[in-house]
Structures are given as C-alpha cells and as structure tokens.
Amino acid sequence: MRVLVIGSGGREHALAWKLAQSPRLERLFVAPGNGGTVAIAENVPIAPSDIPALRLFAQKEHIDLTVVGPEAPLVAGLVDDFAAAGLRAFGPVASAARLEGSKAFAKRFAQEEGIPTAVGATFRDYEAALAYLREQEGPPVIKASGLAAGKGVTVCATREEAEAVLHRLMVERALGPAGAEVVIEERLEGEEVSLLAFCDGRTVVPMLPARDYKRLADGDRGPNTGGMGGYAPSPYLPPEVQEEAMARILRPAVEGMRRRGTPYVGVLYAGLMLTPHGPRLLEFNCRFGDPEAQVLLPLLESDLLEILLACVEGRLEEVEVRWKQAAAACVVLAAPGYPGSYLTGEEIEGIEEAARLPEVTLFHAGTRKENGRFLTTGGRVLAVTALSSDIAQARRRAYEAVRRIRFPGMHYRRDIGEGLRSQPRAEKRPAGAYAAAGVDIAAGNRAVELMREAVARTYTPAVLAGLGAFGGLFSLKAWGRADRPILVASTDGVGTKTLLAAALGRYESIGHDIVNHCVNDILVQGARPLFFLDYIAFGQLRPEQAAAIVAGCAEACRAVGAALLGGETAEMPGVYRPGAFDLVGTMVGWVEEGETLPRRDIRPGDVCLGLPSSGLHTNGYSLARRALAGLPWETVLPELGRPLGDVLLTPHRAYLNEIEVLWAAGVRILAMAHITGGGFPENIPRVLPEGLGVHLDGSSWEVPAIFRLIQRRGRVSEEEMYRVFNMGIGLVLLLSPEEAERACRLLPEARPIGQVVWWDGKAPRVRITGVQP
Secondary structure (H helix, E strand, O other): OEEEEEEOOHHHHHHHHHHOOOOOOOEEEEEEOOOOHHHOOEEOOOOOOOHHHHHHHHHHOOOOEEEEOOHHHHHOOHHHHHHHOOOOEEOOOHHHHHHHHOHHHHHHHHHHHOOOEOOEEEEOOHHHHHHHHHHOOOOOEEEEOOOOOOOOEEEOOOHHHHHHHHHHHHOOOOOHHHHOOEEEEOOOOOEEEEEEEEEEOOOEEEOOOEEEOOEEEOOOEEEEOOOOEEEEOOOOOOHHHHHHHHHHHHHHHHHHHHHOOOOOEEEEEEEEEEEOOEEEEEEEEOOOOOOHHHHHHHHEOOOHHHHHHHHHOOOHHHOOOOEOOOEEEEEEEEOOOOOOOOOOOOEEEOHHHHHOOOOEEEEEOOEEEEOOEEEEOOOEEEEEEEEEOOHHHHHHHHHHHHOOOEOOOOEOOOOOOOOOOOOOOOOOOOOOHHHHOOOOHHHHHHHHHHHHHHHHOOOOOOEEEOOOOOOOEEOHHHHOOOOOEEEEEEEEEOOOHHHHHHHHOOOHHHHHHHHHHHHHHHHOOOOEEEEEEEEEEEOOOOHHHHHHHHHHHHHHHHHHOOEEEEEEEEEOOOOOOOOOEEEEEEEEEEEEOOOOOOOOOOOOOOEEEEEEOOOOOOOOHHHHHHHOOOOOOOOEOOOOOOEHHHHHHOOOOOOHHHHHHHHHOOOOOOEEEEOOOOHHHHHHHHHOOOOEEEEEEHHHOOOOHHHHHHHHHHOOOHHHHHHHOOOOEEEEEEEOHHHHHHHHHHOOOOEEEEEEEEOOOOOOOEEEEOOOO
16 A cells, blocks of 8 residues: 655654554655654655645555644645545544644533533633633633644643733734634643544544653643653553543544534544543544654554554444553653754764664654754654553663763653552541441541532632532622523433443433533523532442532533532432432523513424434433343444443533523524423423424434434334434524524534424424434
8 A cells, every 4th residue: 555644743753653564555655754754754845734735646646545643734624635536544524623623612512512621611802811710719721722733731820820821822922823712721630641542433442541741841840842752551541440531531522523424533632631530631632642652653563554544444343453561651852942942953963872772763753864964853853762561661761762862952851751650549448337227427428528629619709608508508699690680490300311320330421411401401491500409319328429420510510600509418228229329400590581481472484493412311211221121331333333331321411502602693592492301292382382383304303323223122113202302402492584594504513403383282283294214
C-alpha cells in the first residue's frame, strides 16, 4: 500500500516509524516531514494546511491511505475534501473534529450527552465573561475555544491571573480568533490521564492509558506547552476505572456523534482528571496526542496500518489490538525560548550516540538534516523515548539517552515519570450493633461526608442553608432574577433503571437521569431550575454508592444552574433487598408571570418540532429488561455498536440549553411536551387545547436501534412501543410555521415531525402514520 502521513512533528515521525513496520506497506510519504522522517520515508514539501495541494499529490501518487497527524487539517475539512475526491483518509470529518476545534461545542456536547465534565460556561462577550468569573469561588480554568496548538488552556492560580488571561484572550486577542470565544470552568483536582481510542464510527477500542506533561518546567510550573514528555501505561487508571471512562465518556461521545449524523472515525483522545468521584473529561482531541504517540506506538504490538484501515472501512471489531507487556517514557528536548519565540538553526550533537542505546528511539520534531548535520527548526526539537519492564527503568533509560544529546540552550523537564504512587486503599471500619441489625449509622455519616463537597459546589449566594440543616433555605431576594416569579415544582423517579445501575455497579449516571428528567418536566411549563432535592433509599447503604449517585445529581444540577439544596438518604433493609435502591427527586424552578406554557393560541397548522432523545431516558425499563432478558449487559450487538448495558444506562437528556438558545433568539414557543412514560399518546395531549390533536409523521425521524431491538425481542406491538417509549424523540415543541423555521436554523438537530390538527373527540388524539418498522 502507498501511504501518506501529514505533519512534521514528533507524532508524525512516530506514526511513520510504526507504519514502516507493516508488511503491507509499499511506499511511504510524509508531508512535509522532518530530519528524522527522511530516513524512513520520502519527505514531500507540502504544508499540512495546503489541502488542495495534498489532494493533488495523493491523486498523482495513487495514495491508498492518508494518515493525518495534526488537528488543524482535520478541523479544516481535509478528510471531507479527500472523500469527495474518492481518497481515503484516517481521521474525523470536520463536523466531528469540532470536538477539538471548538471547546465551546465540546462543552455543550458533553453536557447534552451526560458526559461527566467540569461545570463551566461559554462566552463571546468580554464583560459577561468577566462578570461570571467574579462570581466564582476559586480560580478557574480558562480555555480559548479555538485551536491554539495546545497552548489555549490556562489553569489559573489566582483570580487576578484569571482576569488577566481573560483580557489577553478576548480583548488583546493574543491567540487571534481562537480566543474570541472562551470557556470558563471549575478547576478539577486529581491525577491527569490521557485515554486515546481507535474509532470506526461505532466500535471504540482503547489504547493504553498515558500521561503527558503540559507545563514547561519541573513540578508543573511555567506556561502550557504542546507537551514536554510522558509515559505509558498510567498506573492511575486501573482496568475498572478505564472501563468506567469508556462507558461514561468515550463510547457516549462516539454514539452521540453517530446519532447526530457525523460518525466519528479516527483517534478520539480524552484528557481525563481522576477525581474522588470518578473520571471527568477535561477535553477532547481528535487525533493522536503529541507526545502520547511517542510512548503509545512503541508499545503497540499489532500492525498499525491494519488498525487504521479497519477504522476507515468500518470493521474495527474484526481487528485485535495487542500491546506489549512493557512501559515507555518520553522526554521532550526544547529550544531556548519555547513555548514563546525560539532560536533555530543550531546544530544538534549526540543523536547517533543516543540512538545506539538499547530500547531507545529518537523521534524528531523540529529538526532538519543539512550536509550530514541535524539542525533545530522548531520549539520542540526531539522526543527521546525508552522502553523497559516498568516506568521507573524506562525513565532512567530515557534520561541516559538525553544526557548524550546537546544543542545550545537545550532545556527539558527532569521529573517525567518521577514519584509515581500506588492508589490509596479505603480503610475498613468496624460495624456497630445497630449496623448488625441492618442500619449502619456510621455508613450514613460517611456517605454524607463523601457527598458534602459535591453538594456544596452547587450552592449560589441564594442558598442560605443546605446539607445538614433540617430544611434547605433559598433566598429569592438574593437570587433576584425575576420581577414576578411563579414557582414551578415537579417530583419524579427513575423507575427500574436503578436495577440496571445496580447490576452494572455504575451509579453516577443515574443522578444525571433524575435531575435532567425533573428539569425537563418544569421546562415544558416555561420554567428554569432553581433548586433540587433528592431521596435515595437503599436495602443496605454503601457510602460510596450513595456518594456517587449524589455526585451525579450535583454535577447535573451545576450544569443547569440549580442548587442541590438537600435530600434524604435512607437505609431500609426490610423494604429493599440488599443491593437494590430507589431514587426520587424534586426540582423547583421559576417562570415570570405571564410566560407560563402552554400558551392559549395553539391552532391547526402549527408545527410539531422534535428534539432527539439520548436513548430510553428513564421510562420503559421494566418492559426493556423483560424483552432483553438473557442478553448479558456487556453484549455488543451489531446494530448497537457498543455494550448493551452502556446503551441502556445512557443518561436522560436535559433540553434546557437548547430551549435557552431559542428563548435568547426570541423564538415564541407555544407549548412543549416531555415524552416520558405514556409516550406520545399520553404526553402531547397534556399541552393541547380542547378540540385539537396532532398528526405525526413517523418516517420523519430515525428510530434508534435499541427500540427496534426491544420491540423485536419482546414481540411488542408498534402501538405499544409508541405508548411506552420515546422512540428517539425526547421533547416535542409546538410552534407556528414561521417560528419553526427559525428554530430549525438555530437547532440543526431539531426536525419537523408533524402538525396540529382538529380533533373530533373520537379518533386518537395523537395519530402517527408512516412508521418504518
């Protein structure tokens, strides 16, 4: 095969180096390449940004596969351009690459898909961003939304630094258009891990967990860089935590992209923070990391070319991805001045001597070869990678090689892979007499302590008393956002979805379910959330489980701006069997007097607009469990593309962000119906005036595969499916035809699914035709 690698850094050298080992490779090109790639491939003097020239070259040289290294060409649409010309390229299309190209999009996407991430907000207006920043309790993380070569994220140490960063990005435009929009989010604490995965649009196969070092200097000091080194595998991400990250972050991301009609093909890179409440997403990248590639690819035992082809051809599940039983460490050598302006043209000495050391590989980045000498051409010059049986020995080998390399002003971190710790084990506590009788007070107290921080993070100045008080206190005066507020309250539960969560031992997403369900229930009355209360009852209380559920509730509350004001955690051994639990929540919100929904002027001809669901949401699980009985939860069915348990546990989607977009644009919504238990026939009529019904076109949206699987295995009639499940539409909006057109322009995923009609009181009030079984 003839292969073209695009890029000029250490990552691209590592890709070329690994691809060159494939027996299927016939000829290898790198555009533009560097002083290291010239030894294993043909360098082509075409910039990664020159997509037309790259396409012409690929056509002329009959390239079978193009492998894109850097993110910029992917975001710019190289894969789309090549596909239109009948050329195959490994990497996501531009619409999927937005996960890296726009941090604002990625933040909204994570919130919509229930992916655990830091709470934050997105801004285009400097004054609004500054006001939000000054409301935050501690120094935040500030991210330029656009591409910034790995240098657009600042972890601020003080409020003053945060304000200076904000001014530099939005006013001074230090990063140009990349900083025109910013994301301000909470600062998470814990160990950082990079988890990359191969993706073919459905199947997601993880690589080894890795760690990179972004800061310039030892001890994580100094400015952010593109990466100063790393190691793999990370001991901080054991298999069970990695599976949690796959189930809650990477697979939902790929599934969310597929559901949006933009299947994700390529490498999906999740930067994670391992918090006390589980892994949290820091950011998505749409390609191999640099320097993660330089530690992962030397550990890959399988043929990289075979894997990339399988991704592009949609058959990744057929390929076995194998890894060496070893560890790798990488140290990046940088030019003086990096990551600012740096010197180039300096001679590099000792490369051959370092490369002769056992298990050492040098990946060139900012180098060129001239008259037999290697010269510096970039900020990051070389990546020195070494392998061994463990990370400690691998780092010793890497630094031994580093000591043999010299160029003027060379600098590097000396703490790569230093001081790795084992994960702490929880201490066992003796049970008291009351615990022996079935109720453990100590466990209850521990549960409260574990959840205290997560709950407190949802508080605003309007919260006067919360966790620990007999009742929560919320000051409408301190809140002060409405002249004549009407309070709207809703209570609901998540039903037997709790049984699935308990069976899989995954509790946090269920907290998102109950909050988002209640948010939607008040939203359809025109209300925004104020505060939330939870009730959790266990057969046997396990503090970590209770804390995980409440942490999920708190995370979901923060995402919608609600305070988790209080709740009840009960242990009821005579009512629930051990391992079982129930979860109920109450959301209280507000709407300005005169703005409640539904409105009275709904009339025939008004449009029914549907917003997609993320799955079953929180209804129909008793029927689903019966229909799917006998299928292990880890089963990966072809039509689903990921484990059955993951699909069923996908969190209930909240629609507040989408409706806020419409309200901000002045779109006049007549009514909204949350499609929950009772499906379309019982929920839409709740918002219709007398004498009106709706006619829905069942062919106007694609019913997700999980519903057809339940219908087929459970032998459920079409009528009952639409009465029990949401069938892929979680929220229905009623709007005039003109306003529906505006809404569709503002929300690309919204689709017209029917219209309001006269109803004679005899025929079904909700008529669904055109259903495709």
